Amino acid sequence: xxNAPQSPVDWGDVPPPTDPAPAxxxxxxxxxxxxxxxxxxxxxxxxxxYLAWPFPFPGxxxxxxxxxxxxxxxxxxxxxxxxxxxxxxxxxxxxxALVIAAGGAWVSLGHPVVGLVFVLVAALSGVVAFxxxxx
Numbered sequence: 001x002x003n004a005p006q007s008p009v010d011w012g013d014v015p016p017p018t019d020p021a022p023a024x025x026x027x028x029x030x031x032x033x034x035x036x037x038x039x040x041x042x043x044x045x046x047x048x049x050y051l052a053w054p055f056p057f058p059g060x061x062x063x064x065x066x067x068x069x070x071x072x073x074x075x076x077x078x079x080x081x082x083x084x085x086x087x088x089x090x091x092x093x094x095x096x097a098l099v100i101a102a103g104g105a106w107v108s109l110g111h112p113v114v115g116l117v118f119v120l121v122a123a124l125s126g127v128v129a130f131x132x133x134x135x
Contacts, residue, residue, distance in 0.1 A: 034125045034128075038074075041118070041122065046067045050063045088130075088134065092126075099126070103116070
């Protein structure tokens with residue numbers, strides 16, 4: 001026979017506590033635009049790597065490596081959960097460099113209008129995101 005200590009509280013038929021429903025994050029049109037800009041930028045770099053270099057080598061290397069490098073740089077310095085704490089100026093510099101690289105990819109492929117429109121839309125989305133982050 002073990003003499004386990006009894007709790008002074010009698011729970012009876014009380015159901016176990018449940019966690020409240022997690023708060024849902026609202027998705028705005030600006031957030032959707034921001035995701036589309038990022039996706040288009042990565043696809044632009046992949047397309048540039050595919051067309052600007054002879055296939056299969058180094059074309060495949062640049063087709064995979066350029067967007068992968070951009071995604072890693074964005075994650076390290078610009079993402080909301082980045083492991084490296086960067087100030088506002090550093091974040092702006094990194095984002096500007098990535099946007100210019102994607103826009104420059106279109107210019108180097110002979111489509112300067114696509115590159116210019118991308119840079120303008122990305123700049124607008126970046127300014128709105130910056131204002132939201134610093135508000």
